[in-house]
Amino acid sequence: MTVLDRGSRPLANADHDVAEVVSQSLSDDGVTIINDASVTAVNDGADATTVTNKVGGETKTIDAEAVLLAVGCKPATADLGLEKAGIDTDDRRFITNDEYLRTSAESVFAFGDVNGGRMFTYIFLDDNRILADQILGEGRRSTKDRGAVPYTMFLTPPVARVGLTEKAGRDLGYDVKIGAKLMADIAVAPRAKIEGDPRGIVKFVVDAKTAHILGAALVHVHSQ
Structure with missing residues (x-):
């Protein structure tokens, strides 16, 4: 599967570390993400559909069995x-x-x-x-x-988020503390390992002054 994304990176509203983990999981599952891509034409052929796109001023084509076009609502x-x-x-x-x-x-x-x-x-x-x-x-x-x-993106593993990201917290002037760890390194959360998919990350954004949790991102099996 190939995803043509007009943005500069996947999950543009998520923190970079969370987005990188999700991108790697998608890549592990055979998904290729091409960023800064602009689709210019979609043409049906006898055996495939050709998607013409531009990346960095260079025109490229991709032959596909099926095309899903997502352009908003x-x-x-x-x-x-x-x-x-x-x-x-x-x-x-x-x-x-x-x-x-x-x-x-x-x-x-x-x-x-x-x-x-x-x-x-x-x-x-x-x-x-x-x-x-x-x-x-x-x-x-x-x-x-x-x-x-809270909301969920139904990927594999799913992405669950609530509240502020680290960047949003800093932009709003909070003195933030970060607690983040890859699921594979969390000994007290064995379910993902038991189910054979320890990919993911858990990240909490905390107000250092009050110890209140400002936001969280949970990327792991059953996070939804």
Whole structure:
């Protein structure tokens, strides 16, 4: 498998050490990642699909049995007649809403992909809690008190993250302490070794002044 990535490195939002471990795991499984790549053409042939791409100004081609094109998401709201219902949208056709997920139409809420927020299943679940509090609770819960929402990338081994990365913590002015160790070197976590896949890393970002955990990245068997 070959991945053509427009970015300069995989997992651009993760710390370098975590991204390197994940990249190595993918490489071990036969995945080739080409960074700074821009796809210019995809042509179906009799026996293969040819993907033309540019890397560093050089044009290259890859023959593939199948091509998965991932170019982002957009809301399917164009034909819903939202204007007739008095529901406002932004310039990308996402439904606009406030911190309580209320739209411009009374008693109409927008949550999940359609409201233009971060597109994670875990965000949708928290949106659901906000909506439930609006309808059945005290109506206090909002996106502003969402806190750190964990999420998972379903790779092998999976990547689970929550809170701040080391870089984000330093950028925000925290005096951070780092606790990081490769799974293969953690004697008290034998399950990965027992299952025959000790790849991965565990990393915690801690506020040195308060000892509060600011964030964590868990890359190992069953981390999700």
